[in-house]
Amino acid sequence: MGIGSFARSTEIGPIATAAALPSSGQQAAAATAERGRELTLAAFMNVEVALAMIGPDGTIHLSNPVFDRAFGMLPPDELQQQLQIEAWRRGGDDPGEVTLPDGRTFALRLRRLGQDCFVRAQDITDQVASLAHQAQLARTDRLTELGNRLMFCERLEALLRGDGEVSARAVLTIDLNRFKAINDTLGREIGDALLGLVAKRIRSAVTQDDVVARLDSDEFGIIQTGTGPQPETATSQAKRLVDLLSRPYLVEGQLINVGAAVGIALPGDQDTDPDVVIKNADIALNRAKQERHAGYRVFESQMDVTMRARRMLETDLRRALALREFALVYQPQFDLATRRIVGFEALLRWHSPTRGAVSPLDFIPLTEETGMIGPIGDWVLRTACREAANWPDDISVAVNISAVQFENRGLLTTIVSALAESGLEPRRLELEITESVMLDAHGTALGLLQQLRAIGVRVSLDDFGTGYSSLGYLRSFPFDKIKIDQSFVRDTNNDRSSRAIVRAIAALGHNLGMTTVAEGVETEEQMTRVTEDGCTEIQGYLISRPLPADQIGPFLANQDAAATRTAAE
Numbered sequence: 363m364g365i366g367s368f369a370r371s372t373e374i375g376p377i378a379t380a381a382a383l384p385s386s387g388q389q390a391a392a393a394t395a396e397r398g399r400e401l402t403l404a405a406f407m408n409v410e411v412a413l414a415m416i417g418p419d420g421t422i423h424l425s426n427p428v429f430d431r432a433f434g435m436l437p438p439d440e441l442q443q444q445l446q447i448e449a450w451r452r453g454g455d456d457p458g459e460v461t462l463p464d465g466r467t468f469a470l471r472l473r474r475l476g477q478d479c480f481v482r483a484q485d486i487t488d489q490v491a492s493l494a495h496q497a498q499l500a501r502t503d504r505l506t507e508l509g510n511r512l513m514f515c516e517r518l519e520a521l522l523r524g525d526g527e528v529s530a531r532a533v534l535t536i537d538l539n540r541f542k543a544i545n546d547t548l549g550r551e552i553g554d555a556l557l558g559l560v561a562k563r564i565r566s567a568v569t570q571d572d573v574v575a576r577l578d579s580d581e582f583g584i585i586q587t588g589t590g591p592q593p594e595t596a597t598s599q600a601k602r603l604v605d606l607l608s609r610p611y612l613v614e615g616q617l618i619n620v621g622a623a624v625g626i627a628l629p630g631d632q633d634t635d636p637d638v639v640i641k642n643a644d645i646a647l648n649r650a651k652q653e654r655h656a657g658y659r660v661f662e663s664q665m666d667v668t669m670r671a672r673r674m675l676e677t678d679l680r681r682a683l684a685l686r687e688f689a690l691v692y693q694p695q696f697d698l699a700t701r702r703i704v705g706f707e708a709l710l711r712w713h714s715p716t717r718g719a720v721s722p723l724d725f726i727p728l729t730e731e732t733g734m735i736g737p738i739g740d741w742v743l744r745t746a747c748r749e750a751a752n753w754p755d756d757i758s759v760a761v762n763i764s765a766v767q768f769e770n771r772g773l774l775t776t777i778v779s780a781l782a783e784s785g786l787e788p789r790r791l792e793l794e795i796t797e798s799v800m801l802d803a804h805g806t807a808l809g810l811l812q813q814l815r816a817i818g819v820r821v822s823l824d825d826f827g828t829g830y831s832s833l834g835y836l837r838s839f840p841f842d843k844i845k846i847d848q849s850f851v852r853d854t855n856n857d858r859s860s861r862a863i864v865r866a867i868a869a870l871g872h873n874l875g876m877t878t879v880a881e882g883v884e885t886e887e888q889m890t891r892v893t894e895d896g897c898t899e900i901q902g903y904l905i906s907r908p909l910p911a912d913q914i915g916p917f918l919a920n921q922d923a924a925a926t927r928t929a930a931e
């Protein structure tokens with residue numbers, strides 16, 4: 363039987379008694395009051411909110427059907443406890459919202475009415491669930507159904523604060539290589555489908571304790587909370603991920619290959635800011651990407667310092683071209699048989715107003731990573747061709763071209779237009795490339811080299827002996843020149859194997875009809891030795907240090923004068 367009943371309605375309001383006979387005016391007033399009570403009671407009984415009046419001992423004096431339906435099954439003691447009435451009576455706060463053990467949530471208002479407690483309870487279970495659902499949606503990445511960045515940061519913050527029993531032991535950020543290119547060439551739909559597959563693979567590689575999210579377009583994050591030893595647990599997961607994610611994907615009948623790099627941050631007790639921890643993992647991630655085959659890296663505080671220094675260097679370099687801080691110097695190349703200068707190698711110099719003279723070895727690698735080598739390399743080519751056009755007809759100019767420039771299809775156009783603008787004959791331009799150019803798997807570099815050869819430009823293989831030194835490269839393209847790296851030339855003083863290598867390369871060049879240049883020749887002794895070993899040209903401080911453009915004319919005139927003197931003697 364429901365508790366709500368009219369029997370208890372006598373408790374409400376003052377009850378008229380028939381002790382004194384009422385006058386007709388009194389009768390009318392009583393009738394009105396009675397009518398009011400009836401209406402109040404009717405409203406009480408029919409309103410869609412649970413209402414009840416509960417006595418100090420927990421007895422329910424009056425309740426409406428909604429209340430009976432909601433709480434009718436609870437024994438009085440438990441009802442008092444669940445609705446927190448006792449605590450409230452003792453001076454506690456109005457409970458506001460309560461969630462019962464069965465999962466229902468009520469918005470509660472408790473009011474004192476004489477000795478009794480007037481309870482108003484509204485079932486808000488659905489609203490709470492829908493709010494929770496909305497909150498969940500706001501924290502979910504729709505594409506992959508993983509958590510998103512908001513969720514990741516919130517969870518990480520809580521885990522770093524150490525709210526629960528577990529804590530954040532390691533944060534991994536994962537980035538796909540070449541995703542943008544895939545998106546651009548194969549279309550967004552394929553890109554999206556690929557991300558879905560990537561998410562699945564990541565999920566398959568984590569434990570239940572780990573938190574996984576997609577942080578950005580092709581960046582994912584993992585928080586490791588397990589108790590395994592660190593950094594071993596994180597690095598082994600990183601290795602597994604790199605391996606797993608770089609296996610081919612089948613998307614709409616297409617086989618797609620993408621690699622992945624992972625950065626790891628191991629938060630310490632003092633790390634409470636999730637953004638800082640994620641940023642550290644990203645710094646390590648960037649480092650892993652720079653070191654092309656690293657796969658993953660663990661953050662070290664030194665990386666942050668290096669990163670900032672790199673960023674400043676990058677900013678300065680971007681300005682340098684516009685502010686004309688670059689210049690070319692030219693180092694002579696000397697033919698051992700004719701004992702004459704046959705050409706000059708153009709070497710880039712950066713005179714920075716704040717840093718002073720910066721070596722190309724210190725900034726070329728950064729320009730290659732950031733793509734700045736494109737415009738800088740163009741400038742080098744145009745300037746070298748323009749300046750060399752003023753030299754005698756039989757003197758050539760060699761320009762260093764990095765592998766990154768070869769990946770850009772615009773290189774051929776730049777070369778052709780640099781030649782056309784300057785009027786330099788193509789045979790007087792020599793391009794120095796390193797073996798890394800030949801590593802390109804698609805053979806585009808080889809095609810480009812052949813096109814260059816077709817227009818008459820010469821090509822030499824620089825720093826030979828330091829890289830992969832595959833003889834296969836020498837067979838795949840008929841280079842005009844091999845430049846033997848200076849480390850072998852310098853070592854010939856006391857290292858027999860270096861000397862044997864110089865001899866072998868010179869013999870190889872001779873048989874293939876290629877010129878061989880010994881680089882970094884500083885002494886007469888080295889010159890004699892490399893001559894005996896069969897090299898045909900030398901370059902180095904012995905002949906001259908690299909010279910500014912305006913000194914080339916006098917330098918060559920000097921050489922001619924010396925030659926005339928020698929001939930006259």
Ligand code: C2E
Pocket residue numbers: 693708709710721722723726742762763764794824825848881882883884901902903904908
């Ligand atoms: P590289 O192409 O092997 O250039 C030869 C380097 O050896 C030059 O250093 C030159 O100054 C130095 N050198 C020449 N003779 C001697 C010697 O007798 N003793 C010693 N100890 N060193 C000698 P530099 O100018 O510092 O250039 C370093 C590297 O930077 C170059 O090596 C080249 O790989 C790169 N580089 C320079 N300019 C450019 C450029 O315009 N574009 C590109 N992509 N790379 C460039």
Ligand code: MG
Pocket residue numbers: 707762794824
């Ligand atoms: Mg060179």
Ligand code: MG
Pocket residue numbers: 824825845847881
């Ligand atoms: Mg070299």
